[in-house]
Amino acid sequence: MRLTVLGGSAAGPNAGMACSGYLIESGTTRLVLDFGPGVLPELRRHTDFRLLSAIVISHMHLDHMLDLLALRHALAYNPRPAPAPIPLWLPPAGAAHLAQATAPFDTCDEPGRFGRAIEVNEYDPEIGLGIGDLRITFAPTIHYVPGYAMRIANSSGQSLGYTGDTGPTADLADFFTGVNILVAESTLIDGGSLPVQVRGSLTAAEAGELARNAGASVLVLTHMWEELGFANYRAGAAAAFPGRIELARPGLTIAVE
Numbered sequence: 272m273r274l275t276v277l278g279g280s281a282a283g284p285n286a287g288m289a290c291s292g293y294l295i296e297s298g299t300t301r302l303v304l305d306f307g308p309g310v311l312p313e314l315r316r317h318t319d320f321r322l323l324s325a326i327v328i329s330h331m332h333l334d335h336m337l338d339l340l341a342l343r344h345a346l347a348y349n350p351r352p353a354p355a356p357i358p359l360w361l362p363p364a365g366a367a368h369l370a371q372a373t374a375p376f377d378t379c380d381e382p383g384r385f386g387r388a389i390e391v392n393e394y395d396p397e398i399g400l401g402i403g404d405l406r407i408t409f410a411p412t413i414h415y416v417p418g419y420a421m422r423i424a425n426s427s428g429q430s431l432g433y434t435g436d437t438g439p440t441a442d443l444a445d446f447f448t449g450v451n452i453l454v455a456e457s458t459l460i461d462g463g464s465l466p467v468q469v470r471g472s473l474t475a476a477e478a479g480e481l482a483r484n485a486g487a488s489v490l491v492l493t494h495m496w497e498e499l500g501f502a503n504y505r506a507g508a509a510a511a512f513p514g515r516i517e518l519a520r521p522g523l524t525i526a527v528e
């Protein structure tokens with residue numbers, strides 16, 4: 272299994288850095304988790320965007336899905352067509368949300384053109400998904416809209432956890448137990464004044480604690496603001512997690528051996 276980070280920015284893109292997007296490859300399976308602003312051009316640097324096995328979205332915040340609109344347009348008009356629609360898996364109620372977002376553009380061209388580019392589905396978090404060589408299970412997060420963390424495992428037993436966006440009280444350590452790589456959102460350096468029970472984002476230290484409690488081998492910090500200082504994120508996580516820490520950046524690739 273191999274992870275390639277496509278973007279690591281928080282709610283808005285940092286300089287030269289897309290928002291959330293992660294390419295997971297295992298055998299011939301190519302899965303992308305989240306598809307925020309700037310993900311498509313970065314994805315094109317690493318693989319053929321027409322040949323993805325699937326895209327799975329953690330939650331319907333703009334910074335996790337906006338480039339789905341760009342992808343739809345790219346698939347509809349690129350001179351080299353995709354052999355088949357790309358399966359897109361949204362959280363429950365995500366299809367109506369996406370349809371509202373794309374409605375103004377649906378009249379741009381011949382009816383049905385965009386529907387042939389992407390096959391829109393909703394996953395059932397209780398059941399999970401099988402995508403080629405990968406099995407995805409879900410756990411609800413604590414965020415400002417419904418969202419889901421994901422655990423992705425391949426047939427060789429290698430695994431990757433992704434928090435999506437979540438507050439610290441989501442209790443995800445058991446869900447992520449023993450993952451090789453944990454991609455954890457760490458939007459904050461300081462938890463701020465919101466009561467921890469309702470806070471919908473992690474500090475870097477809380478991301479580190481989660482990785483330590485889960486027994487992850489590698490922690491990838493993501494969903495960061497450059498204004499808060501990348502070195503501060505690393506220091507915050509390192510105070511809680513003794514293992515290898517990486518900061519998400521476009522093109523960062525980590526192989527699970």
Ligand SMILES: [Zn+2]
Binds near residue numbers: 330436
């Ligand atoms: Zn969010």
